[in-house]
Amino acid sequence: MNPKEFLLHECENVLATLQDVLRHDYAAGSSKEFYNEFCERLNYLKSLIDPVELTDISALALFANEVSVLSTLVHRIERSHAGEFPWPFTEYLKSLANPLCKEHLVVQDEDEPIIRVYAEGGLFSYQINLENDLSVLNVGRRIFTIVFPRTLRHHVLLHAIFGHEIGHAAWAVPQHKSALKGQVVEPLREAGPLNSTSQAKNWLKQSDAPAAIVELLEAYPDEYSDISPNQLDSWFQEFMCDLFGLVTFGPSFLAAHQTLLLALDPSGCLWGPYHPPYVCRRVMLWRACQHLGWPTFPAGIQDRELRASCEGFVKKYSGEAPGKWEDIFSQEQIAKAVDALRDILTKAGTSCYLMPDDPTLLPLVKMLHGQIPPCGSDLRGSEAPANRSVDFRHILFAGWLVADELSAQATVTGEQSYFLELNKLCEMGLLQQRAIDRYNDHKAGDKH
Amino acid sequence: MTLLSMYKRDDSRTVYRILAEQAVRYFDHPSPGTESKIPLTNLSRLLQRYRYDAFSYDDAPGIREVFKTKGESQGGEYVTTSAKASLEVIPALEAAHARVYQAISREDLVGSLMTLLALLASSTLPDDQDTKQRLAKARLFFETLSEGLKKRNA
Amino acid sequence: MSALVKSSILKHMADGKLVVSPILCARQRGASSIDLRVGNVFLMVRARGLSVVDPARFAHTDDKVGDYEYEQARRQKHERYEAPFGQNFLLHPGMLALVPTLEWIKLPANLQGIVTARSSWAREGLSIATASLIHPGYKGVITLELANLGQIPLSLYPGLRIAQIAFHTLTEDAAAKDMSSRFDMAFEPAEGNKAHGDEAFLPPKVKQP
Numbered sequence: 049m050n051p052k053e054f055l056l057h058e059c060e061n062v063l064a065t066l067q068d069v070l071r072h073d074y075a076a077g078s079s080k081e082f083y084n085e086f087c088e089r090l091n092y093l094k095s096l097i098d099p100v101e102l103t104d105i106s107a108l109a110l111f112a113n114e115v116s117v118l119s120t121l122v123h124r125i126e127r128s129h130a131g132e133f134p135w136p137f138t139e140y141l142k143s144l145a146n147p148l149c150k151e152h153l154v155v156q157d158e159d160e161p162i163i164r165v166y167a168e169g170g171l172f173s174y175q176i177n178l179e180n181d182l183s184v185l186n187v188g189r190r191i192f193t194i195v196f197p198r199t200l201r202h203h204v205l206l207h208a209i210f211g212h213e214i215g216h217a218a219w220a221v222p223q224h225k226s227a228l229k230g231q232v233v234e235p236l237r238e239a240g241p242l243n244s245t246s247q248a249k250n251w252l253k254q255s256d257a258p259a260a261i262v263e264l265l266e267a268y269p270d271e272y273s274d275i276s277p278n279q280l281d282s283w284f285q286e287f288m289c290d291l292f293g294l295v296t297f298g299p300s301f302l303a304a305h306q307t308l309l310l311a312l313d314p315s316g317c318l319w320g321p322y323h324p325p326y327v328c329r330r331v332m333l334w335r336a337c338q339h340l341g342w343p344t345f346p347a348g349i350q351d352r353e354l355r356a357s358c359e360g361f362v363k364k365y366s367g368e369a370p371g372k373w374e375d376i377f378s379q380e381q382i383a384k385a386v387d388a389l390r391d392i393l394t395k396a397g398t399s400c401y402l403m404p405d406d407p408t409l410l411p412l413v414k415m416l417h418g419q420i421p422p423c424g425s426d427l428r429g430s431e432a433p434a435n436r437s438v439d440f441r442h443i444l445f446a447g448w449l450v451a452d453e454l455s456a457q458a459t460v461t462g463e464q465s466y467f468l469e470l471n472k473l474c475e476m477g478l479l480q481q482r483a484i485d486r487y488n489d490h491k492a493g494d495k496h
Numbered sequence: 497m498t499l500l501s502m503y504k505r506d507d508s509r510t511v512y513r514i515l516a517e518q519a520v521r522y523f524d525h526p527s528p529g530t531e532s533k534i535p536l537t538n539l540s541r542l543l544q545r546y547r548y549d550a551f552s553y554d555d556a557p558g559i560r561e562v563f564k565t566k567g568e569s570q571g572g573e574y575v576t577t578s579a580k581a582s583l584e585v586i587p588a589l590e591a592a593h594a595r596v597y598q599a600i601s602r603e604d605l606v607g608s609l610m611t612l613l614a615l616l617a618s619s620t621l622p623d624d625q626d627t628k629q630r631l632a633k634a635r636l637f638f639e640t641l642s643e644g645l646k647k648r649n650a
Numbered sequence: 651m652s653a654l655v656k657s658s659i660l661k662h663m664a665d666g667k668l669v670v671s672p673i674l675c676a677r678q679r680g681a682s683s684i685d686l687r688v689g690n691v692f693l694m695v696r697a698r699g700l701s702v703v704d705p706a707r708f709a710h711t712d713d714k715v716g717d718y719e720y721e722q723a724r725r726q727k728h729e730r731y732e733a734p735f736g737q738n739f740l741l742h743p744g745m746l747a748l749v750p751t752l753e754w755i756k757l758p759a760n761l762q763g764i765v766t767a768r769s770s771w772a773r774e775g776l777s778i779a780t781a782s783l784i785h786p787g788y789k790g791v792i793t794l795e796l797a798n799l800g801q802i803p804l805s806l807y808p809g810l811r812i813a814q815i816a817f818h819t820l821t822e823d824a825a826a827k828d829m830s831s832r833f834d835m836a837f838e839p840a841e842g843n844k845a846h847g848d849e850a851f852l853p854p855k856v857k858q859p
Binding site for chain 1: 669756
C-alpha cells in the first residue's frame with residue numbers, strides 16, 4: 049500500500065468510526081451538525097488526496113496530518129459521553145464563548161463554531177482546545193472542544209476558571225486577537241519590569257524577590273535564569289486571559305484561580321515557558337478589582353453583613369501587595385487594559401460581569417444556607433409564581449461566598465464534605481435556572 | 497516521544513499554497529455549492545489573519561499546564577503549532593499585495609477579495625466588464641501568492 | 651392526618667416550612683398537589699454482564715462501603731444518561747429508569763409527601779408508583795422510578811410534568827432522630843441498602859462468581 053492508498057484507506061476508517069459512534073448515546077447536543085461537518089471534511093479531503101501525485105511529498109505529508117486530525121476529532125466525540133460533565137454549566141459557558149468565537153467568513157452560515165465537550169483525566173485538564181486553521185487545511189466550521197477534568201465533574205464553582213480559557217479562545221479569532229494585543233496587552237507591556245527580557249531577568253534577581261524565587265534561581269540557574277521574548281509573549285497572553293476571566297466571571301474567577309493554582313504550587317512562585325508566577329497574577333487581579341470598584345460598585349451591596357462578606361472575599365482571593373516585588377503593573381496600566389477589555393467584550397456581544405445588588409445576591413445566599421439550590425425560584429408560595437432571571441455567575445458567586453463561610457467552620461470541625469455538597473447545590477441551581485429562563489422566554493415569546 | 501510523533505508537522509506554507517491554488521481554480525471555474533465551502537471558509541480565514549495581522553498562532557495550553565506532573569501528556573492535543581512557520585506566509589501575501597493591489601490598504605484589499613469570493617460563491621455572477629476586471633485581478637493575486645509560497649525563501 | 655389543599659400548601663410555603671423549588675407556573679399546582687417535572691438525569695436499569703440484585707451482597711460486615719464486591723454490586727446495573735433541555739429520552743416497554751425530579755423538595759417535620767404519576771401519563775402506561783412515600787424532614791430531589799407498562803416507547807423530555815406530589819399532615823411532628831435518611835440531600839438517584847436490619851434472614855456469605 050503506497051502512502052496515498054493508505055491515506056484514502058484511513059479516510060474510510062475514520063468514516064466508519066464516525067458512523068460507529070452513532071450506535072451509542074454519546075452524541076447529545078450538537079451531534080447532527082458535527083456529523084455533517086465531519087462528512088464534508090472527509091469528502092473534501094478525499095477530493096484533495098485523489099488527484100495528488102505520489103511525487104508531491106509535501107502535499108502527501110500534509111494530508112497525512114489532516115487525516116490524523118480527523119481521526120483525533122472522531123475519537124473526541126466518542127469520548128464526549130453524556131453524563132461526564134455538567135450540561136447546564138456547559139450551556140452557560142457556550143453562551144459566553146459563542147459570540148466571541150463567531151467569525152467573519154464568506155460562507156455566512158458557517159460562522160459559529162461547533163462546541164464539543166468531553167472529560168479528561170488529571171487535575172490539569174481544564175482546557176478549550178481550538179482548531180488551528182494555520183496548520184490545518186481542512187477546517188470548515190471550527191470545532192472547539194471544552195475539556196473538563198473528569199473527577200471535578202460536579203465542581204461548578206471551580207469551573208469559573210473557564211473564564212481564562214475563553215480568553216485563549218478569543219485570542220485565536222483574528223479580529224479579537226488584534227484588538228486584545230493592541231488594546232489590552234500593549235498597555236501592560238509598555239512599562240514595568242516585564243517591559244523587556246533584560247529588565248525581566250533583572251527583576252527576577254531583585255533582592256526583594258520572594259524567598260522561593262531566590263531558592264529556585266539558586267537551585268536551577270540554567271532552567272530559570274533566562275527569559276526569552278517568546279516566553280514574555282506567552283506570559284502576557286496569560287495576564288490578558290486572567291483579566292478576561294475576572295471580567296467575564298467576576299469574583300468567582302478569583303476564588304477558582306487561587307484554589308486551583310495554589311493547590312498545585314503553594315508557593316505561587318513557580319513559572320514556566322507559558323505562565324508567569326501566580327503571585328504576580330494575583331496582585332494584578334487585585335488591582336483590576338480596585339479599578340472595577342468591586343465588590344461595592346455599581347449597584348452596591350447595602351446589607352452590612354453581606355457587604356462585609358463580599359469585601360473580605362475579594363480581599364482574600366486577590367493579592368493586595370502594593371509596591372512589592374510581585375506588583376509589576378501600575379494602576380493606570382491595569383485601568384487601561386481592563387477598560388479596553390470590557391469594551392472589546394461588549395462590542396463582541398459577550399456580557400461582562402456586573403456586581404449584583406442585594407435583592408439578587410441575598411436570596412441566593414439564603415437558599416444555600418437553607419440547603420436549597422440557589423436560583424431565581426419564587427419560594428414565597430405566591431398564587432402566581434414570579435421566578436426571576438438570575439445571571440448564572442451570581443449563582444457561582446453566592447456559592448463561593450457560602451463556601452468561604454463553611455470553610456472557616458470546616459477548619460474547626462475537619463469536615464470537608466461541604467464543598468462537594470455546595471457545588472452540587474449550585475449545579476442543581478444552574479439547571480433549575482435554565483428551566484426558569486427557558487419557561488419564561490417561551491412564555492414571553494407566546495405573548496409576542 | 498513516540499515513534500510517530502516525530503512526523504507531526506506544521507506546514508502552513510503548503511496549507512496556504514494549496515488554498516491559493518484552489519482559489520485560482522475557483523476563479524476559473526466557479527462552482528457554487530457545498531464542495532467549495534471548506535476552501536472558501538479557509539480562504540476567508542487566511543484573509544482575515546492578513547487583515548488583522550494575526551498570523552502567529554500562539555499556543556494556548558490549559559491554565560495549569562505549567563504544573564504538569566511528570567509523565568502527563570498533552571492530553572491528546574493534535575495541534576502542532578509554530579509561530580515561525582505561519583509567519584513565513586506573510587512575505588508571500590505582502591508580495592502579492594504589492595504586485596497586484598499596490599495602492600490599497602490591507603483592510604480594503606481583504607474587504608474587496610471577500611466580496612469577490614462571496615460573489616463567486618453565489619449563483620448570480622454579474623457579467624459586466626468591471627466585475628470581470630476585478631475578478632481577473634483577484635485571480636492574479638492568488639496566483640502570485642501560490643507562486644510565492646512555492647519558493648523556498650518567499 | 652389529612653391531605654393539604656392548595657391554600658394550605660401555599661401557606662406552608664409562605665411560612666418557609668415547605669419548599670418545592672422551582673414552580674414554573676401557576677398551572678403546576680393542582681387543587682391538592684404540585685406537579686413534578688422530569689430532571690435531566692436518567693439511570694437506565696440494564697442487565698449487564700455482572701448485574702444482580704442480591705441483598706446478601708450488602709449484608710456482610712467484611713464487605714464495607716468502598717469494597718470491590720459491595721460497590722460492584724451497586725454499580726453494575728445502571729447506565730447513566732444525561733440530557734439537556736430539548737432532548738428526549740426513550741423509555742421502552744418493560745424498561746425501568748430512575749429519574750430525579752427537576753424540583754428540590756424540603757418537607758417539615760409534620761408533613762409527608764405522596765408521589766404518583768399524573769393521570770395523563772399513567773393512561774399511556776407510565777408507572778411511577780413504586781416508592782411513593784416521602785418521609786417528613788426530607789430534603790433533596792425525588793427519585794421517580796419510571797416503568798413503561800405499555801407496548802410502545804414513551805418519549806420523555808427534561809422539564810415535562812409527569813408526576814405529582816400531595817402532602818399529608820401527621821398527627822404530630824416526627825422525631826428528629828427518625829427523620830434522617832441516607833437519601834437526604836440526594837441530587838441523583840441512589841440505591842438503598844436492601845439488607846440493612848434484615849441480615850438475620852440472609853445467608854452468611856456469598857462468594858462472587
